[in-house]
Amino acid sequence: MAGSLGFLLGTILALARLSKSPILNSVSWSFFWFFRSVPLLVQVLIWYNLGYLYPRLGFGIPFTDTYLVGFDTITLISQFAAAVLGLSLHQAAYSAEIIRGGILSVDQGQLEASAALGLPRHVRVLQIILPQAARSILPNAFNEIIGLLKGTSIVSVIALGELFYVAQVIYNRNQQVIPLLLVAVIWYIILTTVLSIGQFYVERHFARGAERVLPPTPLQAARRWISVQWARLDEPGTPTSAGLDAKSESFRL
Helix, strand or coil: CHHHHHHHHHHHHHHHHHCCCHHHHHHHHHHHHHHHHCCHHHHHHHHHCHHHHCCEEEEECCCCCCEEEEEEHHHHCCHHHHHHHHHHHHHHHHHHHHHHHHHHCCCHHHHHHHHHCCCCHHHHHHHHHHHHHHHHHHHHHHHHHHHHHHHHHHHHHHCCCCHHHHHHHHHHHHCCHHHHHHHHHHHHHHHHHHHHHHHHHHHHHHCCCCCCCCCCCHHHHHHHHHHHHHHHHHCCCCHHHHHHHHHHHHHHC
C-alpha cells in the first residue's frame, strides 16, 4: 500500500517538477529536499507522536479554538496510519526522482511529434511519454519497492505487527533468537523473489515496442532446454544414442 501511494504521489511530483510553473516546481523541489533529508525512522516517529504536539486536528476558524470538523490526533493517526504516512511520503520523494529521470530519458522528438499531431497534453503524457519512460523507470522502481519491503522492519519501533516485530515478540518469549530471525530472513527472501519474478514479466511487457523478439520466460527457456536435450539424444552417432542402440540390440538377441 505504501509503495503504491508513494509511486502515485511521486508521479504527480515528477510531473510538477518538470512543469513550467514556478509554483509547482518550487513545491515539488521543496518536497524532495525535505523528505530526502529526514531519516525514515524519524518520520515514522513524528507521525506516531504528532498527538503530543497537536492534540486535535480539523477544519475551523483560524486563530481560534472553534472547529467546524475536528478529530483527536491520537484517534486519527493510529499505528498503521503513521507507518503508511511515513513510508509513503519517504518513498514518494525518491520515486519522484526516478520517474523524472525516466521521463527525461525519452527522446525530445517524441514530445515534438506528439505535440505536432495535436494530441492533448494528458494523452501525450499517459500514452506516449510514460510508456516509453517505463523501461528506464522499472529497474530502479523495483529496487525501491524491494528496499521499501525490507524497510518496513523500521515500523517495529511503534509496535506495529509486521513481520520483524512478530518475530521479535516470539523470540522474546521463547528466547529462540537465531531460529526466529532465520524464519524472518526466509520470509523476506520469498517476498523478494516474488517481486523479482513480477519485475521480469512487467519489464518483458514494456519491452514489446523496443525489441522484435521478447526474452523467453523461465517456462519457455526450460521447454527449449528440454527439447534441445531430447534432440541431442536422438542424433545418431552420439555416445548416448549409441549406448541406447547397443542396449536395444542386446535386448533383441
